[in-house]
Amino acid sequence: NAGVTQTPKFRILKIGQSMTLQCTQDMNHNYMYWYRQDPGMGLKLIYYSVGAGITDKGEVPNGYNVSRSTTEDFPLRLELAAPSQTSVYFCASSPRSGLEGLPGNTIYFGEGSWLTVV
Amino acid sequence: TQLLEQSPQFLSIQEGENLTVYCNSSSVFSSLQWYRQEPGEGPVLLVTVVTGGEVKKLKRLTFQFGDARKDSSLHITAAQPGDTGLYLCAGPSGTYKYIFGTGTRLKVLA
Numbered sequence: 001n002a003g004v005t006q007t008p009k010f011r012i013l014k015i016g017q018s019m020t021l022q023c024t025q026d027m028n029h030n031y032m033y034w035y036r037q038d039p040g041m042g043l044k045l046i047y048y049s050v051g052a053g054i055t056d057k058g059e060v061p062n063g064y065n066v067s068r069s070t071t072e073d074f075p076l077r078l079e080l081a082a083p084s085q086t087s088v089y090f091c092a093s094s095p096r097s098g099l100e101g102l103p104g105n106t107i108y109f110g111e112g113s114w115l116t117v118v
Numbered sequence: 119t120q121l122l123e124q125s126p127q128f129l130s131i132q133e134g135e136n137l138t139v140y141c142n143s144s145s146v147f148s149s150l151q152w153y154r155q156e157p158g159e160g161p162v163l164l165v166t167v168v169t170g171g172e173v174k175k176l177k178r179l180t181f182q183f184g185d186a187r188k189d190s191s192l193h194i195t196a197a198q199p200g201d202t203g204l205y206l207c208a209g210p211s212g213t214y215k216y217i218f219g220t221g222t223r224l225k226v227l228a
Binding site: 004031033035040041042043044045048050056058059090092094105106107109110111112 | 122124151153158159160161162163166206208214215216217218219220221223
């Protein structure tokens, strides 16, 4: 039961470097999300997607880009990494959107990617 | 902008004690969800509450959705060390998105 798979699990980046966090889900969910979680805090939405080819900004999109070429994959790219991007990144997916199909509309999370920018 | 504020931010209690965690907003939500996150893992759904005034029980956990659908609470009876974790409330924001609360970090000491 793979669910949502993220790679890498841990990464250290130097300031100014770029990298891509990979995310894939095998549940055929249309809705996918990238969140970041700073130490001891809740989750902030970076980008989300409602289906292949459709993405939109969340609360904190600056410094990030996404693409959704397939239903399964939703990579997050960090351009010109900054110390403020040190965080834990979670990819997630759900079968339905926020307002439809309320009970049972679980958001499934990956295990997280720990990113440190030095 | 919809916001979900949780209180308290941190809670450290002895095994066997009861506790309540709150999730509040100035906005009305069509539903609210509660997730628990253990160290090194992603959040996992505990419950969804949909109807104002609704009460749901999950073993020793009792969830309540406020009558006005602006707040929710999580009550744990006789807390155990296995309840330790970060508790997050979440609600739909706009058509497609979910927003998460600020989180309550619970530590239950044996």
